Structure formats: structure tokens, C-alpha cells
Amino acid sequence: MDHSERRLIELTVNGVIHQVEADVRLTLADLLRHHLHLTGTHIGCEHGVCGACTVLVDGRSARSCLMLAVQANTRAIVTIEGLSVEGEPLRPLQQAFKDHHGLQCGFCTPGILTTLHELLGDNENPSEDEIRVALSGNICRCTGYQGIVAAVRSAVDAIRRGA
Numbered sequence: 001m002d003h004s005e006r007r008l009i010e011l012t013v014n015g016v017i018h019q020v021e022a023d024v025r026l027t028l029a030d031l032l033r034h035h036l037h038l039t040g041t042h043i044g045c046e047h048g049v050c051g052a053c054t055v056l057v058d059g060r061s062a063r064s065c066l067m068l069a070v071q072a073n074t075r076a077i078v079t080i081e082g083l084s085v086e087g088e089p090l091r092p093l094q095q096a097f098k099d100h101h102g103l104q105c106g107f108c109t110p111g112i113l114t115t116l117h118e119l120l121g122d123n124e125n126p127s128e129d130e131i132r133v134a135l136s137g138n139i140c141r142c143t144g145y146q147g148i149v150a151a152v153r154s155a156v157d158a159i160r161r162g163a
């Protein structure tokens with residue numbers, strides 16, 4: 001017997017409106033990756049611990065592995081793909097990650113950048129402690145976080161200089 005149940009939802013992802021008939025059990029992470037082909041959102045633990053799947057939902061960070069696609073109905077989602085424009089220079093935070101070795105394998109990076117996007121929206125000059133607290137839900141197994149924190153501080157300086 002087929003127990004699947006579907007709902008028509010409409011959501012905005014990176015400024016584009018999508019209508020999707022989604023299985024009620026489909027996660028937002030799987031909707032983004034498998035239906036909309038936005039594979040920059042990574043899936044690690046699938047139970048809310050690693051932060052790799054973090055996206056912005058109406059401007060606030062959220063674990064897309066813990067959110068159902070149907071819960072995103074009428075919401076505005078921003079993924080890592082929405083934080084820069086292809087063909088244009090990198091934004092200060094992304095450029096700083098490159099300059100300060102804020103990533104190695106890059107698996108955690110989309111979730112870290114979306115989390116930091118929220119942080120810098122709330123606090124334009126976070127201290128090192130505030131940066132580390134904001135990132136406490138994002139696990140990086142490569143960098144030791146030093147380069148990430150240095151990148152954020154550098155990006156803050158660049159933004160304040162008007163970069």
C-alpha cells in the first residue's frame with residue numbers, strides 16, 4: 001500500500017519562487033538538494049548536530065535536515081548559492097575565508113557561512129568570543145577554527161572600510 005501524502009508548497013529560494021509538490025516527509029535539505037539541485041547545502045549528521053545543512057529561513061539560521069519541506073511553505077530560504085552572484089567578486093566574508101584559510105575540505109563551509117551571515121546581520125562587530133559562540137553549533141573537523149575566526153575578523157574590518 002502506498003502511504004505517501006503530498007502537498008503543493010510555494011517557497012522562495014535565493015530570490016526565485018518555486019512551486020513543488022512535496023511528500024510530507026521530505027526534509028527541506030532533501031528538497032533543496034534533490035529537487036532544486038542546490039547541492040551547496042551539505043548533509044552530515046542528519047539529526048541537527050553538525051550544522052552542515054544550515055540555511056537561512058526568513059533571515060534566521062535553521063537546520064534544513066530538521067525542517068520539513070512543507071514547513072517552508074511561503075517562507076524565503078537563502079542557501080550558500082544565494083550568498084554570492086556568479087561572475088561577480090566574492091563578498092568580503094567569502095574572500096576572507098579564502099585569504100585566511102578558513103576552509104580546508106569545505107564540507108562545513110556552507111553552514112558556517114550562512115550562520116555567520118546571520119551573526120553579522122545582528123552584530124556588525126562581533127568579538128572573538130561572540131564569533132565562537134555563534135559557531136558553536138557548526139562542527140569543522142579540519143581547520144581548528146583559528147582561520148575561520150581570523151577570516152570573520154578580517155571580513156568585519158573590510159565591511160567597516162566599505163569593501
Ligand code: FES
Pocket residue numbers: 042043044045046047048049050051052053054063064065066
Ligand atoms: S546535517 Fe543537519 S545538522 Fe547535521
Ligand code: FES
Pocket residue numbers: 102103104105106107108109139140141142143
Ligand atoms: S573545512 Fe573540512 S570540515 Fe570544516
